[in-house]
Amino acid sequence: MSQLLPTENAYPARAVADAEAPLTAGTDRYMHAAAHALARAAVEELRGMRGAVPGARVLLLVGGGHNGGDALLAGALLARRGCAVTAAPAAEISRLHATALADACAAGVRLAADPMAAARAAAGGAAGADLVVDGLTGIGATGPLRPAAAALIAPLCAAGDPGERPFRVLAVDLPSGVGVDDGTLPGPALAADRTVTFTCFKAAHLAPPAAPRCGRVDVVDLGLPVPDAAVLACRPADAELGRLLRVPGDRDHKYTRGVVGLWAGSQTYPGAAVLAASAAVRTGAGMVRLAAPARVVDLVLARRPEVVPADGRCQALVLGPGTDPADAPRAAELDAALGRVLGEAGEPVDAVIDAGALPLLAARIATGGRCMPRQVLTPHAGEAAALLGALGEQTPREAVEAAPAAAARRLAELTGATVLLKTTPTLIASPGGTLLSVDSGPGWLATAGSGDVLAGIIGALLAARRADAENGKAVGGEDVQAEAPARCAALGVRLHAVAAARAAGLVDASPAVTAGAGRLFACSGHPLAALDLTEAIPAAWNHLWSIGPHRALNSPRAGTAPGHACRGKNVHP
Numbered sequence: 001m002s003q004l005l006p007t008e009n010a011y012p013a014r015a016v017a018d019a020e021a022p023l024t025a026g027t028d029r030y031m032h033a034a035a036h037a038l039a040r041a042a043v044e045e046l047r048g049m050r051g052a053v054p055g056a057r058v059l060l061l062v063g064g065g066h067n068g069g070d071a072l073l074a075g076a077l078l079a080r081r082g083c084a085v086t087a088a089p090a091a092e093i094s095r096l097h098a099t100a101l102a103d104a105c106a107a108g109v110r111l112a113a114d115p116m117a118a119a120r121a122a123a124g125g126a127a128g129a130d131l132v133v134d135g136l137t138g139i140g141a142t143g144p145l146r147p148a149a150a151a152l153i154a155p156l157c158a159a160g161d162p163g164e165r166p167f168r169v170l171a172v173d174l175p176s177g178v179g180v181d182d183g184t185l186p187g188p189a190l191a192a193d194r195t196v197t198f199t200c201f202k203a204a205h206l207a208p209p210a211a212p213r214c215g216r217v218d219v220v221d222l223g224l225p226v227p228d229a230a231v232l233a234c235r236p237a238d239a240e241l242g243r244l245l246r247v248p249g250d251r252d253h254k255y256t257r258g259v260v261g262l263w264a265g266s267q268t269y270p271g272a273a274v275l276a277a278s279a280a281v282r283t284g285a286g287m288v289r290l291a292a293p294a295r296v297v298d299l300v301l302a303r304r305p306e307v308v309p310a311d312g313r314c315q316a317l318v319l320g321p322g323t324d325p326a327d328a329p330r331a332a333e334l335d336a337a338l339g340r341v342l343g344e345a346g347e348p349v350d351a352v353i354d355a356g357a358l359p360l361l362a363a364r365i366a367t368g369g370r371c372m373p374r375q376v377l378t379p380h381a382g383e384a385a386a387l388l389g390a391l392g393e394q395t396p397r398e399a400v401e402a403a404p405a406a407a408a409r410r411l412a413e414l415t416g417a418t419v420l421l422k423t424t425p426t427l428i429a430s431p432g433g434t435l436l437s438v439d440s441g442p443g444w445l446a447t448a449g450s451g452d453v454l455a456g457i458i459g460a461l462l463a464a465r466r467a468d469a470e471n472g473k474a475v476g477g478e479d480v481q482a483e484a485p486a487r488c489a490a491l492g493v494r495l496h497a498v499a500a501a502r503a504a505g506l507v508d509a510s511p512a513v514t515a516g517a518g519r520l521f522a523c524s525g526h527p528l529a530a531l532d533l534t535e536a537i538p539a540a541w542n543h544l545w546s547i548g549p550h551r552a553l554n555s556p557r558a559g560t561a562p563g564h565a566c567r568g569k570n571v572h573p
């Protein structure tokens with residue numbers, strides 16, 4: 001029987017096909033199981049959008065492989081439930097999966113004589129489709145969609161993005177036309193509201209720009225083996241990331257919880273330091289130190305009196321939020337701090353290297369400096385392009401946006417650092433490590449200052465990790481430790497994302513609210529300010545900490561977020 005799998009790893013399409021071939025050869029059993037899972041998802045979507053399933057209009061986009069076979073068999077199941085199902089083939093009828101086609105026709109699926117007309121009609125308003133099932137290509141695809149398939153999706157793409165168009169799209173395995181193993185978009189692809197995939201993720205589900213075009217992704221177990229192959233990307237589960245959070249015990253003090261040294265803010269961007277400092281405090285740092293111009297220090301202290309504006313022992317530094325490259329004396333100080341981070345005069349230091357510190361880092365790498373994985377770079381696509389260019393690999397911003405997984409991996413190789421590339425979802429690459437894909441939260445996060453908050457969060461997590469290592473509390477062997485900064489960065493992204501969902505009012509809202517005439521609309525949330533995010537971090541902390549069931553066993557105070565005043569209650573940093 002089919003079930004949802006817990007696997008979070010993406011494997012290469014070839015490896016998936018090779019692993020399943022011995023079982024799928026000569027039988028349609030697994031295609032039928034796939035079709036059942038698809039039909040279940042289709043029914044949920046139809047119920048969600050129109051209430052009833054009988055009478056719904058469904059268009060199947062059908063390619064010549066097994067992906068098309070899945071779509072035809074799912075269409076047969078929907079036709080038997082009273083849907084009006086039309087199949088629009090992108091290949092000669094003789095090349096469609098024969099038994100699936102026979103089953104579909106027997107169930108009452110209508111084969112469109114003019115597939116283009118069927119696609120245009122489906123896209124067009126009142127008499128259009130309620131649901132489109134995209135079964136053009138799956139893991140057997142190579143290159144951009146061929147002309148016949150591309151032409152079929154053109155009118156449907158023109159109807160708008162998910163949420164804007166009058167129909168929903170259910171992708172079989174993945175949206176046809178995406179780069180299966182790298183998440184690129186070599187040509188047009190029809191963005192899905194939901195994707196039902198089989199056995200495991202493929203890279204396209206995790207890497208942008210394809211990943212956000214998959215919509216909700218269900219990974220369904222058909223009883224086929226997960227490949228024994230190198231992992232292309234991984235989406236760490238929140239419960240797993242939450243294990244990295246630690247509740248302070250009776251013997252903890254500020255240095256065992258981690259001290260963050262913040263180099264942030266300038267006359268031009270003073271508020272960045274307030275945001276990063278507030279975020280580090282709220283994430284549970286034992287202490288936050290600040291090195292900044294006097295005006296910035298005053299602003300921060302007015303908001304966060306616990307911040308210490310003096311140099312001293314730190315377990316992690318955050319360099320660059322809101323610093324001003326035009327302020328030469330300050331840039332020179334920041335550069336000296338960067339030298340300290342890279343280990344020029346002693347042990348290298350854990351650090352977040354953000355915004356204004358990134359160009360300084362490029363100059364240091366170009367002259368022989370090298371980072372370690374314990375240093376986390378946090379570029380957006382433009383900063384990543386500039387970094388790559390400064391390191392001798394001219395890469396326009398558009399090229400980074402078109403292939404961000406490759407850009408993140410390359411930057412990690414060139415710098416030696418962990419690289420957090422701000423995409424949707426966020427990608428985190430570390431030298432020799434698995435590429436992580438992390439849900440980066442609602443679009444409301446696209447607001448000034450949210451990156452400063454993220455830098456502060458990750459700085460506090462790195463400092464806590466270093467403090468734990470100093471105190472012999474690091475979990476796992478060398479291999480785990482090598483990828484630990486990447487996991488810290490991933491946890492930081494999730495804290496940021498969950499805090500954003502709360503600050504935007506998305507958490508306690510049901511996924512959909514009823515509005516007029518029985519039609520359902522998604523809950524949209526509302527605007528947030530970056531400072532709201534910092535206030536929502538404790539609740540996000542508590543959420544991520546408490547979803548791991550192991551907590552009840554491991555924690556000195558089960559059910560309690562970091563705090564000290566109020567034992568036995570849920571208290572937050």
Ligand SMILES: NC(=O)C1=CN([C@@H]2O[C@H](COP(=O)(O)OP(=O)(O)OC[C@H]3O[C@@H](n4cnc5c(N)ncnc54)[C@H](O)[C@@H]3O)[C@@H](O)[C@H]2O)[C@@H](O)CC1
Nearest residue numbers: 024030034064065066067138139140141142144145146173
């Ligand atoms: N083999 C099986 O029993 C199972 C297969 N499964 C399904 O089968 C799919 C893989 O099936 P296949 O290996 O037949 O491959 P696909 O169906 O993914 O693709 C192959 C077909 O697409 C055409 N094609 C390739 N590249 C194209 C392009 N760029 N533009 C347009 N057409 C293109 C090929 O000519 C061929 O007709 C999976 O994605 C999954 O949906 C599932 O049903 C599970 C069981």
Ligand SMILES: [K+]
Nearest residue numbers: 134137172176
């Ligand atoms: K597909």
